[in-house]
Amino acid sequence: MRVVSLVPSLTEAVAVSLPGVLAGATDWCTHPADLGVPRVGGTKNPGLDRVLALAPDLVVANEEENREPDLAALRAAGVEVLVTEVRNVPQAFRELERVLRACGADARPRWLDEAEDVWSRLSPPRRRRTAVVPVWRRPWMVLGRDTFAGDVLARLGVDHLYATHPERYPRVPAEELLAAAPDVVVLPDEPYRFTAGDGPEAFPGLPCALVSGRHLTWYGPSLAEAPRVLGAALRAAVR
CATH class of the missing domain: 3.40.50.1980 (Nitrogenase molybdenum iron protein domain)
Structure with missing residues (x-):
């Protein structure tokens, strides 16, 4: 084969x-x-x-x-x-x-x-949090409806605010994302490679979690460690 x-x-x-x-x-x-x-x-x-x-x-x-x-x-x-x-x-x-x-x-x-x-053994989160999840900038694009990454976050107690948007990856101006006032902005390192100097600066006053795109968006062997890796990054951002 x-x-x-x-x-x-x-x-x-x-x-x-x-x-x-x-x-x-x-x-x-x-x-x-x-x-x-x-x-x-x-x-x-x-x-x-x-x-x-x-x-x-x-x-x-x-x-x-x-x-x-x-x-x-x-x-x-x-x-x-x-x-x-x-x-x-x-x-x-x-x-x-x-x-x-x-x-x-x-x-x-x-x-x-x-x-x-x-x-299957994930414990229900003690508190649910809201998020916006940019996946690109210039223009800004975020997770919308019906995405694998959105489901991953939901199972970890994070509800992204565009989950009911008609589009799966809507374009949303940064000003609107900031005004949505989520508990956390989740910034993966792929497909756009968000870094500490390229992403968080657009969301002054909001906690930002820089996360591994492989653990957020890949469905493969990384699934075994994704809850632990993503959970740690989210907790560090909103503690």
């Missing part, structure tokens, strides 16, 4: 679960660090010729991270493409199992069972 992954989360899941199966990955696939496979470009602009040159038996993709025209072109070239949809934590576990089965796994990997157990 030869698999090309166009999704960083799935790349990590396949690499740690089925050594030797992964034949290619995107430039954004940073885990595991020693991946050692050819790169095929970005998630939004993969080099289709490079993908085809790797002669994959299967390409794994995601309906949000990858563009349908690229996936259609791969199918037209005779490549099987598996497209995932992940909007919440339980769906992530189901889709991960489906992907790994398609890649040749004959059983669920231990890390997947452990991650699911971690999330």
Whole structure:
């Protein structure tokens, strides 16, 4: 089995679960660090010729991270493409199992069972907090409705204020975000790399939590430690 992954989360899941199966990955696939496979470009602009040159038996993709025209072109070239949809934590576990089965796994990997157990044993938060969650700036964009990262935060006791917005990633001026007066501004380091000097300065007077994008937005082995890592960052910001 030869698999090309166009999704960083799935790349990590396949690499740690089925050594030797992964034949290619995107430039954004940073885990595991020693991946050692050819790169095929970005998630939004993969080099289709490079993908085809790797002669994959299967390409794994995601309906949000990858563009349908690229996936259609791969199918037209005779490549099987598996497209995932992940909007919440339980769906992530189901889709991960489906992907790994398609890649040749004959059983669920231990890390997947452990991650699911971690999330199932979460204690109800003593206090719920509100947040805005920018994912880009210039223009400012935030989490809106029906997102995996939003569900992750909700399960950790953080309700983001644009969860009912008609758009999944609405553009909202920084002035409006500031006026919303959330308990905390959650700033991940991807897709936009927010840092201490590039994000918090836009929200004077509001607590800001700089968090790992891999733990907030990836659905893979990082799920096992995400509650602990994200919880610590949030507690530090609002203590």
